[in-house]
Amino acid sequence: MEITDKFEINKTGKLMDFSIRHKEIPIKLSPDLDEAIKMLLWYVPNITSEQAKENELLLNPEYDDYIFKDIMASMKLEDRDVLFTEEISEKLAKKFEGKVGVDEQKLIMTLADSSETKTMALLRHIRNAIAHGNFNVINDLVIGFDIKRFGEITEYRAVFKINPTNLLKALRKINLDFTTEEFIAKAFRKSGYRVEPFQEEFERSHRFDLYAKKKDKRFAIEIKNYDYEKNLKEDFIKEMIGKISDMDTRLRPILIINSSYLTDKSKNDLIKNDVIILDIKNIKKMQKGRDMISEILREQEVYKKCR
Incomplete structure (x- = not known):
């Protein structure tokens, strides 16, 4: 089509x-x-x-x-x-x-x-x-x-x-079907992940939007619709990092956002805190079954070693 x-x-x-x-x-x-x-x-x-x-x-x-x-x-x-x-x-x-x-x-x-x-x-x-x-x-x-x-x-x-x-x-x-959460959840499922609403202590939590699991890997997903502006406030980055400060260490945080809204400093701060950044292009690839999480994890490890 x-x-x-x-x-x-x-x-x-x-x-x-x-x-x-x-x-x-x-x-x-x-x-x-x-x-x-x-x-x-x-x-x-x-x-x-x-x-x-x-x-x-x-x-x-x-x-x-x-x-x-x-x-x-x-x-x-x-x-x-x-x-x-x-x-x-x-x-x-x-x-x-x-x-x-x-x-x-x-x-x-x-x-x-x-x-x-x-x-x-x-x-x-x-x-x-x-x-x-x-x-x-x-x-x-x-x-x-x-x-x-x-x-x-x-x-x-x-x-x-x-x-x-x-x-x-x-x-x-x-x-x-065309809500942001459902659209992204389907992309993860097509890439082999089990997806459900984020929970803490067996209750729905609004700390993150979704929870995803594949084999022994677990992820907490934050979806950021940012009114299609070009500058993301640093307060959001601090808030995102604060969310993961006392989070279960078995969980890896994922931020889904148009990457052009992130400054280089914001990207570096998120990566230093082990946040995986997915943009819209990644989600489209996952809709086709490509596991972009694994690919980005490998890329981030190389990025960290080069710094």
Whole structure:
């Protein structure tokens, strides 16, 4: 699964008449589409809703392509079905009106700005189209438009033609699987580690986020989402070192952070205190089954000897 510039519309597929207007009011919805709409309107992370929770992972540009490709797989979208573009022409949008192909899914989107992730753009556009009634259902597909009107001018911000069952699968994955802790726990498990919430004296402890074990090695994992800034305060380093001062000596601490947020001094202080530093690139490699912990342990030993 990739995100490429191979987007295309099948010119030889089955065509059916489509209108954005609902013939029956209210529109009849399949159970999957009904649930998907409810989740979009109220429950997806990081939206303006009393029912929504914050999820920093979905806002983090470092993980963006990895997560969105997983969502594409859940929705059964291929690279030829997805297009990100700065502008959607009226000519392109009109291909989803009148006679439309009903044997393929398509997703065309703009991003609000350079900081918006593809996942949050997907949720925003579909939610807007549903909330403003700019959608209809044909042949088990939902076709919708996220638009902005300026007088007689219509600006197309997204156009989609998707299967509601596949959409629901993606929304469930977003709510259940794409939390920072679960995402990282899965990476460790794929690399052969047993992972569970961190405990002390058989009770859940918030000193660290996760506990991991592989053979005779045990680790305490701290996950640091740092608002995507470039300077990590030294107070955090002191706090991290303080956490491990009276920790079980059989445990090796791991800090998961974008390494560019660490100064050379911070890195040296952490390594001196036997902290293993994992960045996002390491987590992606672990998602593929590569044991980056063992590799970094070997590298740190060499680093210490060279100093």
